[in-house]
Amino acid sequence: MLNPHFRYSAFLVSFLSCWFLLQVFWFPSTKTNNPVPKPQYPAATTTVSAVTATTKCNGRVSVYVYNLPAEFNLGLLEDCSHLNVYTNMCPHVANHGLGQPLNNMDHGSTDSNPNPWFATHQFIAEMIFHARVENHPCRTWDPSEANLFYVPFYGGLHVSSKFREANHTIRDALAVRLADYLQSQPTWRNNHGKDHFIALGRTSWDFMRTDSGPDFGANCLLNLPCVKNMSVLTVERNPWKGINQHGIPYPSYFHPSTSHQMLTWQNMMRQSNRPHLFSFIGAPRKGVDKAAIRDEMIKQCGESSRCKLVKCDRGNPKCYDPAEILGVMRESQFCLQAPGDSFTRRSTFDSILSGCIPVFFSRHTAYTQYAWFLPPEESKYSVYMDEQGDESKRIEEELLKIPKEEVERMRARVIDMIPRLTYVHPNASDIGFEDAVDVALEALAKHVRDKIQDDNNNAAIAESM
Known part of the structure; x- marks a missing residue:
């Protein structure tokens, strides 16, 4: 008859062996050096880095x-x-x-x-x-x-x-x-x-x-x-x-819970068809300075066949529908970002989320504001047109001067910026990138x-x- 201690030891060894095999071959591993799940598109297009x-x-x-x-x-x-x-x-x-x-x-x-x-x-x-x-x-x-x-x-x-x-x-x-x-x-x-x-x-x-x-x-x-x-x-x-x-x-409007959601969205923005050279979504403003630049944008956009204008006066319902707003930006190469009631606009971050290159008319709309979040090389991801400059300058003509290859590089940089400008869902943790x-x-x-x-x-x- 076997010694009870021996029988217990044999049972323990067998149990641990079975448990180990189950961990290896049945249960998915949770320990990895790279928590980012493999994307469903070529790895060369990923921009999310592994962050634990x-x-x-x-x-x-x-x-x-x-x-x-x-x-x-x-x-x-x-x-x-x-x-x-x-x-x-x-x-x-x-x-x-x-x-x-x-x-x-x-x-x-x-x-x-x-x-x-x-x-x-x-x-x-x-x-x-x-x-x-x-x-x-x-x-x-x-x-x-x-x-x-x-x-x-x-x-x-x-x-x-x-x-x-x-x-x-x-x-x-x-x-x-x-x-x-x-x-x-x-x-x-x-x-x-x-x-x-x-x-x-x-x-x-x-x-x-x-x-x-x-x-x-x-x-x-x-x-x-x-x-x-x-x-x-x-x-x-x-x-x-x-x-x-x-x-x-x-x-x-985007609050992902996983890195896969972020990678999928970035890839969609890379592949998005953008028939409009530029767009403007906004309302006229009161006050001499604000009214002048906004009125000029609305005027120039309305007169251009290459611009998509969404005028947000008289309660236009499109201006309150995130799908409409992001839809216009997803179809635009450049998004005009005029100062609003103050220097900054939420629209700046909507445009970056949509892969649309922002066009600024005041340095205080972004450059002096978000130093922790935006690249120091301003011209690599945005266009600046001095609001104190020649108001008759044609926005369309200035944007057409930018070579196509440069526009593509700028858009790629903008899409790379999306993760660090996004607030992930509060319940998410260790999702593989810095928000x-x-x-x-x-x-x-x-x-x-x-x-x-x-x-x-x-x-x-x-x-x-």
Whole structure:
């Protein structure tokens, strides 16, 4: 009779052997040096690089997320119908800020790869950013390990609910309470907030009200002394006074959950037929400067057989349909990007998503805004026409001067840029490329590290004198 210990050992060896064989031959492997699934088109056309959680963080990025009182973020959503004086935001704050799903878009979704398209509001980046960081591989629950401290304040949603509030004290109250809350935290006092950051879904002008300047419904958030110590991520920074402000992309409509969805879309944009030399989607504007450049664009586009014009006045429904907007851009080689109510436009990121080369008329529409996200070689992916130049200059003639080979190189560069300007679905993780939040956290960690080191060096020098 066999010894019971021997029988147990033999059974254990047999069980482990069977388990190993099942892992090798039956279950798909989850350990790989390249998490990007093999694309369904030639590998030479891929642009997504393999990025794992380890390489994303790797000691460089460790972000702690403040658990703020609800009044500063999620509590605001309880009255979502009054978050914007112009529209009901309830449909837009759904799905972590992605909005309502779009079912009329081209995409490669399956049961395992859900629809990546949503009717995303242009001023909702702060919610998407929050949801993404909550599930980010570089998040830490231990503040002693963090080199970044994220303050998830829905400042843009709050300020847009107070645009018609005449009393400045009421308009500023929540921002002031946030500042008081932060300065009472031990994590704040370590570096006086220099390692803290906030992400805002509206332009910086909505948070920089001064007693002498125009009102525009803005509050005082970015003028508060403690917030000036922080880094501020915003869809449009002040190019002159926003020393602590950093531009982040406006969210578009595409929020993939897998690298396959990204690769499939990029390949579609490479193969897209583009019969229009250029296009313009927009409405006329009031005001001398804005009206002049917009009116000239609309005039020239309307007169050209090579331009597709979508005029967004009188409630044109095409201007509110993402499928229509991206459809026009997908059929265009160049997309005109005039300044809107402010310098920047969400349309810039819609055009890049569509593989359409942006044409800028102000350097502040992109070049001075999104240094972390756009290549430094501006002419490699865009065209610049000085808005202060000759207004009679024919846009069509200038674009026709660009050689066909150069246009193709520019379009390839634009399509290569899509991943880092996209906000992936908040539930996605380790999808194989760096999205807008990854890029922002990496750049922000370096910025904060350099800033604190410079301040410490300056303090040491002052003490030695």
